[in-house]
Amino acid sequence: MENKAMKALPDPPEEDDREEKVYGNVLAELESVDLPLGTTLRSVYDDQPNAHKRFMEKLDARIRNHDREIEKMCNFHHQGFVDAITELLKVRADAEKLMGQVTDTNQRLQEAGREVTTQTEEVIRCRIQQRNMATTVEKLQLCIPVLEMYSKLKEQLEFKRYYAALKTMEQLETFYIPRVSHYRFCQIMAETLPKLRDEIKDVSMSDLKDFLESIRKHSDKIGETAMRQWAKTGTFLVSSTAGRTLLGDRSEERAQQHRTFISAMQKQTSLGCTKPLYSLNGRTPTQHNGHDGEEGTEEEEAEEEVLTAHDLVDFSPVYRCLHIYTVLGDRETFENYYRKQRKKQARLVLQPQSNMHETVEGYRKYFNQIVGFFVVEDHILHATQGLVTRAFTDELWNMALSKIIAVLRTHSSYCDDPDLVLELKNMIVIFADTLQGYGFTVNRLFDLLFEIRDQYNETLLKKWASVFREIFEQDNYSPIPVETEEEYKSIVCRFPFHDADIEKQPFPKKLPMSHSVPQIYTQVKEFIYASLKFSESLHRSSTEIDDMLRKSTNLLLTRTLSGCLQNLIKKPHIGLTELVQIIINTTHLEQACKYLEEFITNITNVSPETIHTTRLYGLATFKDARHAAEGEIYTKLNQKIDEFIQLADYEWGMSESDGRASGYLMDLINFLRSTFQVFTHLPGKVAQTACMSACKHLASSLMQMLLDPDLKQISLGAIQQFNLDVIQCELFASSEPVPGFQGDTLQLAFIDLRQLLDLFMVWDWSTYLADYGQPSSKYLRVNPSTALALLEKVNRGMKDTSKKNNIFSQFRKNDRDKQRLIETVVKQLRSLVNGMSQHS
Numbered sequence: 001m002e003n004k005a006m007k008a009l010p011d012p013p014e015e016d017d018r019e020e021k022v023y024g025n026v027l028a029e030l031e032s033v034d035l036p037l038g039t040t041l042r043s044v045y046d047d048q049p050n051a052h053k054r055f056m057e058k059l060d061a062r063i064r065n066h067d068r069e070i071e072k073m074c075n076f077h078h079q080g081f082v083d084a085i086t087e088l089l090k091v092r093a094d095a096e097k098l099m100g101q102v103t104d105t106n107q108r109l110q111e112a113g114r115e116v117t118t119q120t121e122e123v124i125r126c127r128i129q130q131r132n133m134a135t136t137v138e139k140l141q142l143c144i145p146v147l148e149m150y151s152k153l154k155e156q157l158e159f160k161r162y163y164a165a166l167k168t169m170e171q172l173e174t175f176y177i178p179r180v181s182h183y184r185f186c187q188i189m190a191e192t193l194p195k196l197r198d199e200i201k202d203v204s205m206s207d208l209k210d211f212l213e214s215i216r217k218h219s220d221k222i223g224e225t226a227m228r229q230w231a232k233t234g235t236f237l238v239s240s241t242a243g244r245t246l247l248g249d250r251s252e253e254r255a256q257q258h259r260t261f262i263s264a265m266q267k268q269t270s271l272g273c274t275k276p277l278y279s280l281n282g283r284t285p286t287q288h289n290g291h292d293g294e295e296g297t298e299e300e301e302a303e304e305e306v307l308t309a310h311d312l313v314d315f316s317p318v319y320r321c322l323h324i325y326t327v328l329g330d331r332e333t334f335e336n337y338y339r340k341q342r343k344k345q346a347r348l349v350l351q352p353q354s355n356m357h358e359t360v361e362g363y364r365k366y367f368n369q370i371v372g373f374f375v376v377e378d379h380i381l382h383a384t385q386g387l388v389t390r391a392f393t394d395e396l397w398n399m400a401l402s403k404i405i406a407v408l409r410t411h412s413s414y415c416d417d418p419d420l421v422l423e424l425k426n427m428i429v430i431f432a433d434t435l436q437g438y439g440f441t442v443n444r445l446f447d448l449l450f451e452i453r454d455q456y457n458e459t460l461l462k463k464w465a466s467v468f469r470e471i472f473e474q475d476n477y478s479p480i481p482v483e484t485e486e487e488y489k490s491i492v493c494r495f496p497f498h499d500a501d502i503e504k505q506p507f508p509k510k511l512p513m514s515h516s517v518p519q520i521y522t523q524v525k526e527f528i529y530a531s532l533k534f535s536e537s538l539h540r541s542s543t544e545i546d547d548m549l550r551k552s553t554n555l556l557l558t559r560t561l562s563g564c565l566q567n568l569i570k571k572p573h574i575g576l577t578e579l580v581q582i583i584i585n586t587t588h589l590e591q592a593c594k595y596l597e598e599f600i601t602n603i604t605n606v607s608p609e610t611i612h613t614t615r616l617y618g619l620a621t622f623k624d625a626r627h628a629a630e631g632e633i634y635t636k637l638n639q640k641i642d643e644f645i646q647l648a649d650y651e652w653g654m655s656e657s658d659g660r661a662s663g664y665l666m667d668l669i670n671f672l673r674s675t676f677q678v679f680t681h682l683p684g685k686v687a688q689t690a691c692m693s694a695c696k697h698l699a700s701s702l703m704q705m706l707l708d709p710d711l712k713q714i715s716l717g718a719i720q721q722f723n724l725d726v727i728q729c730e731l732f733a734s735s736e737p738v739p740g741f742q743g744d745t746l747q748l749a750f751i752d753l754r755q756l757l758d759l760f761m762v763w764d765w766s767t768y769l770a771d772y773g774q775p776s777s778k779y780l781r782v783n784p785s786t787a788l789a790l791l792e793k794v795n796r797g798m799k800d801t802s803k804k805n806n807i808f809s810q811f812r813k814n815d816r817d818k819q820r821l822i823e824t825v826v827k828q829l830r831s832l833v834n835g836m837s838q839h840s
Contacts, residue, residue, distance in 0.1 A: 020058075024058075026055065027058065027059065027062050030059075139180075142179055142180050143180050143183065143185075143186075145176055146172065146176040146177060146179075146180055146186060146189070149168055149171060149172050149176055150172065150189055152168055153165055153168045153169060153172070153196070156168060157196065157199075157200070160203070162200045162203065162204055162320060162324050163320055163323045163324055163327065165196070165200060166197070166200060166324060166327045166328065167327070169193050169196065169197065170327075172189070172193065173190070173193060177189060177190055197328060200324060201324065201325070201328065201330070204317075204320055204321040204324045204325075205321065205337075207317040207320065207321065208317050208318065208321040208338070209341075210317065211314075211315075211317035211318060212341055212342075212345065215313060215372075215373075215376050216345050216348070216349075218312075218313070218372070219349065219368070219369045219372030219373050219376065220365055220368045220369050220372060221312065221368070221372070222312050222313060222368075222371070222372030222375055222376065223367065223368030223369055223370065223371030223372030223373070223375065224364075224368040224372075225312060226371050226372065226375050226434055227367065227368065227371055227427075227430050227431065227434050230430060230433060230434040230437065313376065313379075315379065315380070315383065318338075318380065318384070318387070319383075319384070321334060322334060322384060322387055334387075335386070335387055335388075338387060338388070339388065339392060342377065342388075342396070343396065345373065346373060346396055346399070346400060349369045349370055349373050349400075350370065350400055350403040350404065350407070352366050352407050352411065353365075353366075356407075356411050357411035357412065357414040357415050357420075359420075360420060360423045360424075360427075363411075363423070363424050363427055364427060366407075367427050367428075367430075367431045370400065370404065370431070371431060371434055371435065374393070374396075374397065374400075374435060374438060374440065375438065377393050377396065378393070378438045378439070381393055390439075393440075394440075397435075397440045397441070401441075401442075401444055401445070404445075405444060405445070405448050408424075408428070408448060408452070409448065409451065412424060412451075412452050412455050413455065415455065415459065416459055416462060417459060418456060418459040418460045418463050418530065421452065421455060421456040421459050422456065422530075422533055422534060424452065425449060425452060425453075425456065425534055426537070428445060428448070428449060428452070429449070429537045429538070431445070432445040432446060446538065446539070449538060453534055453535075453548070456531075456534050457531065457534075457552045457555060460527060460530055460531060460552070460556075461555060461556060461559065461560045464523060464527050464556060464560055464561075465560045465563070465564055467523050468520065468523065468560065468561055468564040469564055469567075471516050471519045471520060471523070472516060472564060472568045474515075474516075475514050475515055475516035476514065476515070477514050477516075477577065477578040477581040477582070478514055478581065479510040479511055479512055479513070479514065479581075480510060480511040480513065480514060480515055481508060481509075481510050482507065482508060482509055482510065482511060483507060483508045484507060485507065488507075491511065491518055494518040494521065494522050495517060495518035495521045495522070495588075495592065496521075496592050496595045497511065497513070497518075497588065499512075512584055512588070513581075513584060513585050513588045514581050514584075514585055516585060517585045517588050517589060520561070520585075520589060521589065521592055521596075524553070524556065524557070524561075524596060525596070525599060527552075527553065527556050528549055528552075528553055528596075528599065528600060528603070531548070531549055531552045531553070532545070532549060532603060535548055535549070542604045542605055542606050543604075543606055545604050546600065546601075546603075546604035546606035549600050549603070549604065550600060550616060553596065553600065553616060554616060557616065557621045558620070558621050561621060562621045562624060562625060565582070565586070565621075565625035565628070565629075566625065566628055568582065569582060569625070569628050569629050569632045570632070574632075575636065576633060576636050576637065576640075576675055576678065577678055579629050579632055579633045579636065580633070580678055580679060580682055582625070582626075582629045583626050583629045583630065583633075583682055583686065584682070586622040586623075586625045586626045586629065587622070587626065589622050590619055590622035590623065590626075593616055593619055593622075596616060597616055600616075630686050630689070630690070633686075633690050634689070634690055634693045634694075637672075637675070637690060637693065637694045637697070638693070638694070638697040640671065640675075641668060641694060641697055641698050641701060642701065644664055644665075644667060644668035644671070645664075645668075645698075645701045645702075645705065647664040647667075648662060648664050648665075648705065649662075649664070650662070650705075650718055650721065650722065651718065651721075652711060652713065652714045652715060652718045652797070653713070653715050653718065653797065653800070653801075654715055654717040654718050654721065655715060655717045655801075656717045656720065657717055657718075657720035657721035657723075657724055658721060658724075659724075660724065661724045661725050661727070661728040662721070662724075662725050665725045665728055665729070666728065668698070669728060669729070669732045672691075672694060672732065672737060673732070673737055676690075676691055676737040676738050679691075679738060687738045687740075688738050688740050688741060690738075691737055691738040691741075691746065692741075692745075692746060692749060695729070695732075695733055695746055695749035695750065696749045698729060698749075698750075699729070699749050699750045699752065699753055702722075702725070702726065702729075702753055703752060703753055703756075703786075706722065706756075706790055707786065707789050707790065711793060712793065712796060713793050713794075713796035713797035713800055714790070714793040714794055714797050715794070715797045715798075715801065716760070716794065716797075716798075718797075719757065719760050719761065719794070720761070722757065723757045723761060726750060726753050726754065726757055729750050729753075730747055730750050730754065733746040733747040733749060733750065734746070734747055751781050752781045752782070755778070755779045755780070755781045755782045756779075756781075756782050756786060756787065756790065758779070759779050759782055759787065760790065760791075760794065764778075764779075765821070765825045767779070768782065768787070769825070769828055772784070772832065784829050784832040784833050784836065785833050785836075787829055788826065788829040788830060788833055791822065791825060791826060791829065792826065794822070795819075795822045795823075795826065798818070798819065798822070799819075
């Protein structure tokens with residue numbers, strides 16, 4: 001059939017061969033299932049027109065060709081297929097039989113293997129469990145260290161081991177948790193750790209606050225221990241064992257000054273025959289600082305254990321908190337907080353109690369708190385790395401030092417007890433030395449001590465003023481009676497008195513001064529001792545101490561003792577006898593001043609010939625007091641004379657005198673005689689001056705009595721009586737009541753009265769008027785105004801007498817002549833007085 005078809009086709013030309021080739025390629029491409037059909041089909045349709053039809057024809061031809069081949073193939077294998085089917089049918093029966101056998105075998109196998117299957121499943125399940133357990137163990141081995149560390153962390157927190165807890169947290173975060181971070185409990189744990197850190201910070205900060213509060217409360221005890229340890233052993237509450245060394249230079253210096261002071265005390269005790277009476281807190285300097293006391297103190301010091309700051313304070317909260325904040329990277333916050341809180345506490349510590357100045361305990365507590373504060377700061381400075389710095393502690397100290405000085409300056413000014421001021425000084429010295437040992441600058445404190453020294457001297461001066469007043473009040477102002485030689489030696493031992501004449505006198509005898517003199521001298525020495533006590537431990541040279549002692553002693557003499565003497569002299573109850581004794585006493589005290597100079601020299605070992613040595617002003621003090629007493633004697637005498645003058649009761653209108661002196665005047669003269677007899681122990685010049693002053697005052701008082709403006713008239717009889725009284729005064733003056741006057745020196749006190757009375761007694765007006773103004777005038781001391789005033793009074797007296805006797809006035813020609821003479825003299829005297837006033 002294929003051949004027939006091929007024969008039917010015409011022979012293609014050359015163009016048909018080309019198309020046959022093209023379509024053959026296309027069909028070959030279509031038969032290939034691996035090639036895409038799009039491009040092939042497009043090439044069919046993109047060719048010439050009717051290409052589709054021709055292609056379809058070619059495609060049909062190719063299909064028919066393949067069908068013929070398939071048919072040939074089937075025809076070729078058909079017999080084999082039939083044979084295979086026949087064989088297959090034969091085998092089906094055998095297969096069914098075999099199938100039954102297989103099924104039976106399978107059933108029997110299933111029955112037989114059911115138990116095995118069960119056991120196999122159990123084995124599989126166990127193997128799965130085993131695998132899971134192995135996996136669990138493996139995972140647990142990873143988790144258990146994490147849980148153990150977390151448990152350890154909880155335990156550390158429970159026992160407040162915060163620094164170790166932070167280290168544990170760090171290990172958990174960096175090593176353990178990252179290995180099991182996919183587990184939920186680890187995530188929860190990781191979220192909890194920051195909160196625990198915050199809790200640790202809060203708890204450690206709370207512990208720090210408790211620590212700060214504790215040391216604020218116990219700084220008193222810390223400071224007390226530090227100051228006591230320094231005062232006893234010269235050591236400090238240091239931060240380490242290596243620091244427990246004696247500050248040799250400072251301790252040796254203080255010990256040497258102490259020994260020098262005690263040596264001076266004992267030396268003066270032996271020289272003065274008695275120990276100092278002035279005591280501090282009931283102990284004399286020798287008792288307080290004797291050798292026995294020193295030996296006992298040394299034994300106690302040898303047995304006493306040297307303490308450190310760690311022995312008194314638990315600093316672990318500070319270290320713990322510092323380490324915690326350092327580990328947490330927040331150290332700066334902690335440092336700032338600590339310093340801020342300590343500054344606040346410093347201000348609280350520096351705030352004194354309002355009544356601190358009233359007791360020693362007030363000052364002691366104040367100093368103890370401050371020392372305790374800075375001991376803690378010094379320990380923190382050396383035991384930590386940068387928590388506080390030297391600059392910070394210096395800043396705190398400078399602030400504190402200014403406040404301390406202001407507080408002490410204020411409160412010490414309220415102190416009026418020298419014992420308290422001395423205790424304050426001792427505490428300041430120990431306070432300053434203690435802090436100086438810790439490296440703090442204390443020069444300003446020693447400068448303050450010089451201000452307090454002035455305050456101390458002021459309180460001493462006030463105390464000794466009361467001592468002097470008490471001595472003066474208890475003195476009897478009479479010479480000291482000495483009955484036995486022991487009494488004499490006792491007095492001479494207390495007061496440097498030497499008089500060869502008195503020593504030769506037998507007992508009993510009297511010393512010229514009164515009891516107050518040795519008491520005053522002893523108290524001046526006691527004042528020097530008390531003043532010297534303040535200079536102890538001030539690290540000053542002997543020359544400076546000598547200068548301080550002399551200046552304070554000068555103040556005692558020139559201000560306190562001088563003021564007490566001046567007040568004593570001015571007291572109303574001090575009479576002439578007491579004043580005389582005061583003058584005698586000041587004379588002996590003045591002579592004893594050189595022994596006070598020697599006393600100070602022996603204490604300080606500074607020669608008085610040193611260029612800058614201050615001299616004692618006792619000589620001027622006692623001279624001024626003596627001059628004041630002398631002036632008071634003059635005043636007292638004049639007052640006594642005035643009292644007698646006030647008793648005068650003249651009858652100014654008497655016609656004739658009584659023929660004898662007035663009683664008041666005789667009493668006055670007797671008083672003056674007895675008084676001047678007491679003046680025998682006074683220096684001659686004083687007694688003479690007192691006597692001359694008394695006579696002048698008496699003459700002046702008598703003259704004022706005559707010229708009293710209230711006295712309007714005087715009779716000649718009254719003048720005669722007055723003349724008798726003046727004669728008695730002149731007789732007293734001429735009797736030399738006080739030895740030493742030359743000639744009629746004392747009588748010259750009454751010369752004005754004598755010439756005036758003579759003028760009226762003799763009625764020698766012509767001579768007076770004629771010789772007036774001439775140096776040789778008999779009535780040279782009679783002033784015209786005085787004569788005029790008295791003459792007018794006499795004239796009024798004569799007129800009054802004439803009026804009373806007017807019945808017989810025509811028979812008294814002499815009286816009328818005298819009246820005219822008086823009028824003439826009055827006119828002349830007035831002209832003289834007017835001439836004097838115009839000339840002046």
